[in-house]
Amino acid sequence: MISPEFLRFYPFFGGLTNAQLQAIAIIANEEKYPAETTLFEMGLPADKLYFLVDGCIDLYYTPREKTLSAFPNGIPVGEVNPGEAFSISALVEPYVLSSTARVAKPSRVIQIDAKALRKLFKSDQRMAYLLTKQAAQAVRARLDAARVQLAAALA
Amino acid sequence: MVTPELLHHYPIFRYLKPDKLVAVATISKEELYEKKAIIYREKDHTDFLYILVKGSVELLFKIEADNPELKELPFDKVTAGEMFGLSALLEPNIHTSTARASRPSHVIKIDAAGLMALCKEDTQMAYRIMRQVAKTTSKRLNATRLQLAMAYSTIQK
Numbered sequence: 001m002i003s004p005e006f007l008r009f010y011p012f013f014g015g016l017t018n019a020q021l022q023a024i025a026i027i028a029n030e031e032k033y034p035a036e037t038t039l040f041e042m043g044l045p046a047d048k049l050y051f052l053v054d055g056c057i058d059l060y061y062t063p064r065e066k067t068l069s070a071f072p073n074g075i076p077v078g079e080v081n082p083g084e085a086f087s088i089s090a091l092v093e094p095y096v097l098s099s100t101a102r103v104a105k106p107s108r109v110i111q112i113d114a115k116a117l118r119k120l121f122k123s124d125q126r127m128a129y130l131l132t133k134q135a136a137q138a139v140r141a142r143l144d145a146a147r148v149q150l151a152a153a154l155a
Numbered sequence: 156m157v158t159p160e161l162l163h164h165y166p167i168f169r170y171l172k173p174d175k176l177v178a179v180a181t182i183s184k185e186e187l188y189e190k191k192a193i194i195y196r197e198k199d200h201t202d203f204l205y206i207l208v209k210g211s212v213e214l215l216f217k218i219e220a221d222n223p224e225l226k227e228l229p230f231d232k233v234t235a236g237e238m239f240g241l242s243a244l245l246e247p248n249i250h251t252s253t254a255r256a257s258r259p260s261h262v263i264k265i266d267a268a269g270l271m272a273l274c275k276e277d278t279q280m281a282y283r284i285m286r287q288v289a290k291t292t293s294k295r296l297n298a299t300r301l302q303l304a305m306a307y308s309t310i311q312k
Contacts, residue, residue, distance in 0.1 A: 063304035075304060092289045098297055121282070129274075129282040136289035137245055139296055144251060146299040147230060151218035153306040154228065 027116040039101040046089040055107025059099040090114035091135035157183040167287040182269035188256040201243035203264040210260025214252045231298045243267035
């Protein structure tokens with residue numbers, strides 16, 4: 001469990017009440033990971049929602065077909081900076097990870113049990129709406145970044 | 156005129172109660188677009204959420220490139236039953252892509268401000284709609300990343 005006040009620092013939780021933050025804090029914990037740790041892999045169930053406290057996380061996309069020799073570990077598709085959420089797929093159906101996350105620098109993260117969070121959504125639709133909207137905006141930001149990358153690749 | 160029965164076909168509205176379907180129907184209208192017609196442009200303010208009833212719509216974005224043939228790049232295709240113009244429900248409510256009919260297309264246009272007003276009164280409705288918005292945006296992200304992989308694959312050869 002973490003302190004609900006800690007969650008207040010993150011804009012992702014803006015608009016939530018103290019009681020809602022308390023409910024999320026109970027299903028969250030803080031972890032530290034050394035560099036080069038693979039936090040999660042693309043294609044697996046999204047069981048946790050993460051927030052980066054400090055450090056740096058790189059995101060990679062691995063197409064289903066053979067690995068590109070120029071990108072043996074997958075195509076870099078983004079970097080997570082402190083304060084940002086990742087593993088957003090935990091809040092977006094079908095709840096399957098759409099990228100792989102690797103720790104670039106020793107990092108401290110908040111991990112939220114996604115199944116427990118989705119269960120909270122069933123009894124608190126306002127929380128569900130606010131957090132799903134944040135997730136949609138985060139995915140849109142990733143989409144904008146992917147289009148910039150695509151434009152650069154084709155230029 | 157858009158009927159509640161028509162709206163009920165689409166996942167975004169499938170779980171709405173009858174009175175809510177009626178309310179959404181009253182703020183919706185049908186439109187027909189010819190092939191190559193622009194439905195909305197990137198960077199325009201969003202006024203409507205769209206559902207494609209029949210036909211096909213391309214989503215494109217502008218790129219800066221020396222190659223004049225690459226001015227606008229398609230990154231996804233909307234198929235019948237899908238919604239588009241999702242920025243209408245996400246601040247800052249500016250279209251992040253251009254939508255163009257690739258075949259004659261029949262769409263439902265829903266007044267976004269009216270829809271948000273209905274959502275303020277009904278959080279369950281708001282959540283169900285936002286779930287679909289997130290899911291559809293995620294699908295577009297995956298499609299774009301796949302295109303990115305194909306682009307790198309082509310460069311590699």
